[in-house]
Amino acid sequence: MADRLRLMQGNEACALAAAMAGVRFFAGYPITPSTEIAEQMSEMLPKLGGKFIQMEDEIASMAAIVGASLAGMKSMTATSGPGFSLKQENIGFATFTEVPCVVVNVQRTGPSTGLPTNTAQGDMMQAKYGSHGDIPAIALYPSTVPEIFDMTIKAINISEMLRQPVILLMDEIIAHMREKILVPTQEEVDKMLVSRPKPAKGIDKYLPYDASMSDVPPLAAYGEGYRFHVTGLYHDATGFPTSKPAEVDAKIRRIHRKVNNVVDDITFLRYDQMDDAEYAIVSCGSTARSARRAVVLAREKGIKVGSLQLKTIWPFPEAKVSEVCSKVKKVIVPEMNMGQMVHEVERVAKGRCKVVPYNRVDGEPLTPEEILETLAKEVAW
Amino acid sequence: MAEAWDFLRTDKMPHIWCPGCGHGVMMNALLRTMAKLDVNKDDICVVSGIGCASRLPGYLDFNTLHTTHGRALAFATGIKLANPRLKVIVVSGDGDATAIGGNHLIHAARRNMDITLICMNNNIYGMTNGQYSPMTPTSMLATTAPYGNLERNFDLCKLVEGCGANYVARATAAHPRNISQYIEYALTHKGFQFVEVMTQCPTYYGRRNKLGGPVEMINSLKQNTILNTAAAKLPPEKLEGKIQIGEFVKKEELTYLDRFDAMVDRITGGVKP
Ligand SMILES: Cc1ncc(C[n+]2csc(CCOP(=O)(O)OP(=O)(O)O)c2C)c(N)n1
Ligand code: SF4
Ligand SMILES: [Mg+2]
Numbered sequence: 314m315a316d317r318l319r320l321m322q323g324n325e326a327c328a329l330a331a332a333m334a335g336v337r338f339f340a341g342y343p344i345t346p347s348t349e350i351a352e353q354m355s356e357m358l359p360k361l362g363g364k365f366i367q368m369e370d371e372i373a374s375m376a377a378i379v380g381a382s383l384a385g386m387k388s389m390t391a392t393s394g395p396g397f398s399l400k401q402e403n404i405g406f407a408t409f410t411e412v413p414c415v416v417v418n419v420q421r422t423g424p425s426t427g428l429p430t431n432t433a434q435g436d437m438m439q440a441k442y443g444s445h446g447d448i449p450a451i452a453l454y455p456s457t458v459p460e461i462f463d464m465t466i467k468a469i470n471i472s473e474m475l476r477q478p479v480i481l482l483m484d485e486i487i488a489h490m491r492e493k494i495l496v497p498t499q500e501e502v503d504k505m506l507v508s509r510p511k512p513a514k515g516i517d518k519y520l521p522y523d524a525s526m527s528d529v530p531p532l533a534a535y536g537e538g539y540r541f542h543v544t545g546l547y548h549d550a551t552g553f554p555t556s557k558p559a560e561v562d563a564k565i566r567r568i569h570r571k572v573n574n575v576v577d578d579i580t581f582l583r584y585d586q587m588d589d590a591e592y593a594i595v596s597c598g599s600t601a602r603s604a605r606r607a608v609v610l611a612r613e614k615g616i617k618v619g620s621l622q623l624k625t626i627w628p629f630p631e632a633k634v635s636e637v638c639s640k641v642k643k644v645i646v647p648e649m650n651m652g653q654m655v656h657e658v659e660r661v662a663k664g665r666c667k668v669v670p671y672n673r674v675d676g677e678p679l680t681p682e683e684i685l686e687t688l689a690k691e692v693a694w
Numbered sequence: 695m696a697e698a699w700d701f702l703r704t705d706k707m708p709h710i711w712c713p714g715c716g717h718g719v720m721m722n723a724l725l726r727t728m729a730k731l732d733v734n735k736d737d738i739c740v741v742s743g744i745g746c747a748s749r750l751p752g753y754l755d756f757n758t759l760h761t762t763h764g765r766a767l768a769f770a771t772g773i774k775l776a777n778p779r780l781k782v783i784v785v786s787g788d789g790d791a792t793a794i795g796g797n798h799l800i801h802a803a804r805r806n807m808d809i810t811l812i813c814m815n816n817n818i819y820g821m822t823n824g825q826y827s828p829m830t831p832t833s834m835l836a837t838t839a840p841y842g843n844l845e846r847n848f849d850l851c852k853l854v855e856g857c858g859a860n861y862v863a864r865a866t867a868a869h870p871r872n873i874s875q876y877i878e879y880a881l882t883h884k885g886f887q888f889v890e891v892m893t894q895c896p897t898y899y900g901r902r903n904k905l906g907g908p909v910e911m912i913n914s915l916k917q918n919t920i921l922n923t924a925a926a927k928l929p930p931e932k933l934e935g936k937i938q939i940g941e942f943v944k945k946e947e948l949t950y951l952d953r954f955d956a957m958v959d960r961i962t963g964g965v966k967p
Binding site: 337338340359360364366368369370372373374376377378379380381382383384385386388403406534535536537538539540541542543544545546553554 | 797798
C-alpha cells in the first residue's frame with residue numbers, strides 16, 4: 314500500500330498506466346512536454362517483453378504503432394503539437410483501416426514551434442479535424458494525475474473495443490505536475506481491461522471488415538494464419554479495394570456509427586456543485602482545475618455556480634452539455650486558445666443560455682481569479 | 695513443391711498494371727523465389743506504400759498491408775518488432791522509397807532492421823502519370839520536367855550501402871534470374887536486405903522520352919547494364935553510361951533485433967520476460 318501511494322508526474326502516470334494496461338509497443342520521437350512518456354516506456358517495456366523504439370520522426374512513429382498493432386500488440390505513441398500535426402495522415406489511415414492504438418498529445422503553445430514549452434489548449438479541433446476526409450474522432454482529456462492514469466487505461470480500452478485510434482489529450486501543466494496518486498494493483502487493472510474482438514477459432518474464411526455481426530468486426534493479427542489484406546483505399550468486407558458506391562457509403566457510415574453507438578459509454582464528465590447552479594463553467598484539462606477553484610471562490614461570494622469538466626472531448630458530449638445549458642442562465646467557457654470548444658457549447662446551447670468565452674493565449678496558466686472575474690461581470694450584468 | 699502460382703490471390707486478377715509494365719517481372723521473380731524456398735505463407739508479411747509498384751501486395755496470398763505514401767518501412771518496422779517471427783518484406787516504387795520515404799529508408803538501413811526492401815525503380819512517378827522522381831536521370835523528360843530534369847538522381851545502392859545495410863544488390867527486369875537470386879539471398883539472411891530492381895514504365899517514362907515500347911525498353915536495360923564483377927575488369931572509359939548490376943554488399947553485421955535481444959538478456963539476467 315505504502316509504495317502504491319506515490320507522488321507522481323502526469324507523464325509518468327500515463328506511461329505506467331499504459332504499461333499496466335498491456336501496452337507492449339511504443340514508438341515515439343522526442344518533443345517537450347511529452348518526452349517523459351517515451352523515456353519511461355524505453356525503460357519499462359524491454360523488461361516486460363515489449364518493444365520501445367525511437368523512430369526518425371513522428372510520421373514514422375505513428376506508422377510503426379499501427380504496424381505493431383496489426384501484428385497483435387497494444388500500441389501507443391506520445392507527442393506534442395508539431396508532432397501531432399505530422400501524425401495526422403497516419404491517424405487517418407489507422408481510423409479508416411480500423412487499427413486500435415493510442416496517440417497521446419500533450420498540448421503546448423502553438424501555432425508552429427510556438428512557446429516551447431508553455432501550456433495551451435490549441436489542439437482541441439485538430440484532435441477531431443486534423444486528418445483529411447471524414448473521420449470519427451475520439452479524444453479524452455484528464456485534469457489530474459490520478460485522472461491521467463485512469464483515462465490512459467480508458468483510452469486503451471476504447472481503442473481496443475472499437476478498433477480505432479483514441480487521442481489522449483493533455484496539456485503541459487497536467488503532464489509536468491506532480492500529484493498524489495494511489496496506483497492500483499496489477500490485478501485491479503487487469504479487471505478493467507478490454508481486448509479487441511478476435512475472430513472465432515477455426516473459421517474457414519476470415520473477413521477483416523465483415524460487419525454482419527457487429528459494427529466492430531473482429532481483428533486477427535498478422536501471423537495468426539488468416540493472411541488478410543489491409544489498405545487505405547476504400548475496401549469491402551474482405552479488405553480489398555472497392556469503388557462501388559454502395560460499399561463506399563456503407564464503410565464510411567459504419568465507422569462513424571460504431572462510435573456513435575457507444576457515445577454514452579465513452580462519455581466521461583465531472584460535475585462540481587451543479588445541482589443548484591444558475592451559472593456553469595464548462596472546461597477541460599488544467600483549466601478545469603482552475604474552474605473548480607473558481608467555483609469555491611464564487612460560492613463564498615454567494616454566486617450559485619457549478620463546474621462541468623469534459624473528460625471526453627470527442628465525440629462532444631452533446632446531450633449532457635445541452636442539459637446544463639437548459640438549466641443555467643449563462644455558461645462560461647474558459648480555454649487556453651482563441652475559442653475552440655466554445656463553438657461546440659454554443660452549438661448545443663441553441664440560444665437557451667448565454668455562452669461566454671474566456672480565452673487566455675499568452676502561454677500562462679488560466680487562473681481561477683480570471684474565471685471568477687469573468688463570472689462576476691456576467692452576474693452583475 | 696510449391697509453384698509461383700500458389701502464392702497469388704488469383705481472384706484479385708486482373709492486376710492494375712499496364713501491358714508491358716516491368717513491375718510484373720519483379721513480382722514473378724519474387725514468387726518463384728518464394729516457391730523455391732517453399733515458404734510458409736502465414737509467416738510472410740508484405741508491406742507497401744503508394745504507387746503502381748505498391749499495389750503488388752494485394753495480389754499476394756500473404757499477410758499484406760498497403761499503407762500511406764512513403765511510409766511502408768516505418769509500418770514494417772512496427773510489424774517486425776511486434777512479431778519477429780514474421781519475415782517482413784517491403785515493396786516500393788522509386789518515388790515511394792527515395793522521395794517521400796527517403797528518411798525512413800536511410801534509418802531502416804542504418805538500424806540494420808530485419809526487413810527486406812525491394813525497390814522497383816522505373817525512374818518516374820508512374821501512378822500519378824509521369825512526374826520526375828529522385829531516380830529520374832538528369833535531362834530526361836517528365837510531365838513536371840518538360841524542358842528536361844535539372845536534378846541529379848541517386849545511386850540508390852550506394853546510398854543504402856552508406857547507410858549500413860547488410861545486403862545491397864541491383865538487378866533489372868531484363869534479368870529475372872538475377873532478381874530471384876538476390877531476393878533469395880535477402881530472404882534467407884538477417885538485417886536490412888536491399889534489392890533495387892530497375893523496371894520499365896513504357897506508359898509514361900518510355901513514351902515521354904521516346905524510348906520505344908516494352909520490348910525496346912527491356913532491350914536497353916539489357917544493353918546498358920553490366921554485372922559488377924565484369925565491370926571490375928574493365929577500364930573506366932568502357933563503363934561510361936553503363937549501370938552496374940550485381941551484389942554490392944554482403945555483410946553479416948549485428949542487426950537491430952540481435953542487439954535488442956542481447957540488451958534484454960543483459961537487463962533481465964537472461965530470465966525471459
Ligand atoms: C502523401 C501523398 N503524396 C502524394 C501522393 C500521390 N502519389 C501517389 S503515387 C505517387 C508516386 C508513386 O511513384 P513511385 O513510388 O515511383 O511508384 P510507381 O507508380 O512509379 O510504381 C504519388 C506522388 C499520395 N498518394 N500521398
Ligand atoms: S503507369 Fe507505368 S509503372 Fe504504372 S502500371 Fe503503367 S507502366 Fe507500370
Ligand atoms: Mg516509379
